[in-house]
Amino acid sequence: MRRHCPFVFSLLVIAATCSACTHTLERDTAADLGGTSWQLVKFQGSDDKTLTPDDKAKYTITFGADGAVSARVDCNRGRGTWKSSGPNQLALGPLALTRAMCPPGSLHDQIVKHWDYIRSYIIKDRHLFLSLMADGGIYEFEPIAG
Template sequence: MSKSLRNALLALALPVFGACAVSPETAPPVPDPLKGTQWQLVDIQYMDDTVLKPDADGKYSLRFADDGSVSIKADCNMLGGSYTFTSPSGLEFGPLRSTMAFCGEKSLYDRFTKDMPFVRSFVIKDGKLHLALMADGGIYQFSPLP
């Protein structure tokens, strides 16, 4: 993981702790920046320096709907459920239902189903979406879909 990306993610964590001192009545509502967006996976970067990339464009994607639902394409399977955005950069997925086709041994489907419950925050930087796993587990990097 690049040092600048790691620093950006750490910088996002600081306002979360500072926000605890602001009462909900005085804090202006922050619109959900993910609503209505769609992204395709670029790579997954784990803290042990393992980097995994999809074997083809478009096989792995996220679509955040305006109603708080998320659709995930993970190779030959589709996952769906809800997500929760908390200002300024919190993100958690609710239970995700999934089709159960076998996509092949090189598929990242199993990674997605294992990692998505551990997403806790995100940052949109340089036009890319970065999902951070809890306990500094790793980063999923996505580029926008047209």
């Protein structure tokens, strides 16, 4: 029994260390998103259809470190909330938007419709990718210069 004690103790220390590392990783992943601002590059649908905005600056999203989110969706602006309960997980709260009528060809209606279905994100090569549930498509954003 005594021979096994150092081994068991070592396993407990390793398990506790790994648990702390996982918790830190989750927190750091969400922290990477807080305090960032992005503009839309394109939307890639699950049907391989690609939509690009006429002006990237008309489609922006800012994630506050406090869980607030603000967005410009073409001719409208909105505010809401966001949270990340695990690595690469994203939950966006309802978006309170102004109600201007955007011009034909706008991506406004699609983005507003998809807002509630965004479930995950990844930052890769300095771009933010927001994924819709059920492989519904991916929004690609780039950092706003500034």
